[in-house]
Amino acid sequence: DSGVTQTPKHLITATGQRVTLRCSPRSGDLSVYWYQQSLDQGLQFLIQYYNGEERAKGNILERFSAQQFPDLHSELNLSSLELGDSALYFCASSGLGVYTDTQYFGPGTRLTVL
Amino acid sequence: AQSVTQPDIHITVSEGASLELRCNYPYGATPYLFWYVQSPGQGLQLLLKYFSGDTLVQGIKGFEAEFKRSQSSFNLRKPSVHWSDAAEYFCAVGAGGGADGLTFGKGTHLIIQP
Numbered sequence: 001d002s003g004v005t006q007t008p009k010h011l012i013t014a015t016g017q018r019v020t021l022r023c024s025p026r027s028g029d030l031s032v033y034w035y036q037q038s039l040d041q042g043l044q045f046l047i048q049y050y051n052g053e054e055r056a057k058g059n060i061l062e063r064f065s066a067q068q069f070p071d072l073h074s075e076l077n078l079s080s081l082e083l084g085d086s087a088l089y090f091c092a093s094s095g096l097g098v099y100t101d102t103q104y105f106g107p108g109t110r111l112t113v114l
Numbered sequence: 115a116q117s118v119t120q121p122d123i124h125i126t127v128s129e130g131a132s133l134e135l136r137c138n139y140p141y142g143a144t145p146y147l148f149w150y151v152q153s154p155g156q157g158l159q160l161l162l163k164y165f166s167g168d169t170l171v172q173g174i175k176g177f178e179a180e181f182k183r184s185q186s187s188f189n190l191r192k193p194s195v196h197w198s199d200a201a202e203y204f205c206a207v208g209a210g211g212g213a214d215g216l217t218f219g220k221g222t223h224l225i226i227q228p
Contacts, residue, residue: 002157033215043204045215058215090157103216105150105158 003027004106006091012112018079021109025072025093031055032074033094033103034066038087049074078111086113118207120219128227129197135190135222137205146208147188148216149179153201161203164188175199200226 003026013019025032034046036059045058049068060066063081068074078085088110092103119138127133139145146165150158162173169181179190188205202223206216 002159035215042220043206043218045217048215056215092158102148102160102163104160107157 002104006106021076023074023091029093031094033092035090081113118219126225133192148206150204
């Protein structure tokens, strides 16, 4: 158990819909990262937040957005969903944020878009 | 942009045999290197990491990896595999500096023969 929690575990929805994935980092970790894992693209970095502020962006679509709240939990919002958005979405957290640190991954949320 | 190469999509080894999984990164400066393992239906678990110092790093579950700058490699090794090692293995690299989404290789699927 990494200490990172993600809800829900599974999510099934329809094209065009909007969903929100939630992540709680390990106690004390300030940085949260979101990743997408799909058969086509493999594991891709989406976005990083550090202490409530966006720190880095990866291959995140404009239809996707994220935020980190004062209690440090984070949410990833996916809108106008398409079939190709079906994937496993991971959250990871790390401690220092300022310098490179080890990222610990949550169990993931499996999103299925029908 | 960084990229990470794991040349072997699948590897099959017999239980008790030694294992080496290859990873190459085309990066000039010393990157931050990680190996993660993903069991079916599970999240990513950190096996080991290299930031600096001794180029031979020890990890969990009896794994080790050696950083070789001259070959831009960070290969993962285990002297004797167990059936429970069957999983997907990912090499990842971070650029450092705090804005640090990881770049992952495509993964190597390890199959253990009895």
